Amino acid sequence: MELTLDGKVILITGAASGIGRACAMAFAAEGARLGLIDRESAALATLVVELGADTGTTEVHAVTADVTDEPGFAAAIDAIAEYFGQGEKGGAGRIDGVVGCAGVSGPFGQDVADIALAEWNAVFAVNAGGQFLLVKAAVPHLRRSSAPTVVFIASDSGFVAAPGMVPYCSSKGAVVQLTKALSVDLAGYGIRVNCVCPSIVDTPMSRVDLGRETTGFAGVDYPVQTPDDVANHVLYLSSQRSRPINGVALLSDFGYAARSSFPA
Template identity: 50%
Template sequence: MAAAARPRTHLRTMTPTAAELDGAVVLVTGAASGIGAAVAGLAARRGATPVLLDHDIEGVRQRVASLGKHDFPGVRELPALAIGTDVTDEPSVRSAVDSTLERFGRIDIVITCAGISGPVGSRLEQVSLADWQRVFAVNVTGAYLTLKHTLPALRRSPHAAAVLVASDSALVAAPGMVPYCASKAAVVQLARALSVETAGQVRVNAVCPSVVNTPMSRGDLGRGDFTGAGYPVHEPEQIAEHVLFLASPQAGGVHGTALTMDFGYSARSAFPA
């Protein structure tokens, strides 16, 4: 039997700047606001070329303009790209990937942040089929389509990585969130299964944050802000730090992991003793 081919390594000599992204082309879905916007902004500050995808084209255009103006004063034109994309529509995703490759010639990192919560507070028997399918279309099919069409380019990158934004709701549950919980569990297993399929070529991981201070979370919980919430809340920039660590060469040995960020809540027993 022939010896199995040794997988390509994603590790390199560690230096103080090893977490910098060194001009990598980083494609981010759901980048008009929330975690996606924070990831794109931090990636740019770390030296990457961000590609911002969102169905809200004006939102991502404003993000790109904001990056150039606030994060890089004096820089006339930031190497970044904003593309209006519906992640549930395969031709739309394919077109966005083609546009990215035409502009930059490669894709090194993919971060799937596009997501919706769906009907929060509704019992399963009250959830319409259309609402159920919409949650899975955005949260799961959107990640699948993005990865399907970026994987050929990722496989050509020497330090390819993908990070899927899931949720602690993939691991624990609250009443009235069955579609969201089920979809985020699917995202975690998508990351794990794909990490096995792409071993030695593309590192694939997921992150599972608890409540994050985003427009979606504030809307779901009926809050203008989280002041006095009584529970800890992440800022999007904190999630972005973890996401980009997993995407960086410093995390070269991390494959198929779902990183839980929930302030330790899921580790606690609810047993009343």
């Protein structure tokens, strides 16, 4: 299937590792031009080299920024739009799609009574606030695109909960509702907003959280996705092939949320 992403300018946050990195690779393979943002400058520089930007294989503009720093984050987004807008009519900045991958797990396996408000706020600042700030700063540029899209990485934890994950689950539930609210508010500009909600994905963050740093997920008795699996969903939702889809939280969990735990 031709995804019509060739030449599109796609901005990805949390691009240096995990799902963000897989998305960068997947969009590059489709011929997209990439604006990459991450707070880890060394990992971001490594990704740029791996994408072949230094050889002209992929057009990339990478900027180090933290999604919780509104002025710095907004400046990074504007810099990417300006970079890809060079030569555009009127000199306007250009962004065709944004993908919000930046996220943290926060306190994991802790009793709610032991979680500090500062820890709660830190999780929401990245997982929900970072997505809000992404759209806030990108909307002026997205409005100029002929087919603008927003895709957030949420989680199945926005629908179901596991013990010891109160801040994370709550923040991802907020992203699911943010997706719906923005799809309504931005529909008049033709901006589609969707999110992907995967179950466990084999990323450095999930390996640390689940104590699988050395073994990975080999031999576990539950299904685990790869970052590439998630990136494929993001590609589709960013493409005009999914043109009628808006305000949707795509649950990607091997059918687990459909199963009842009631013993009958």
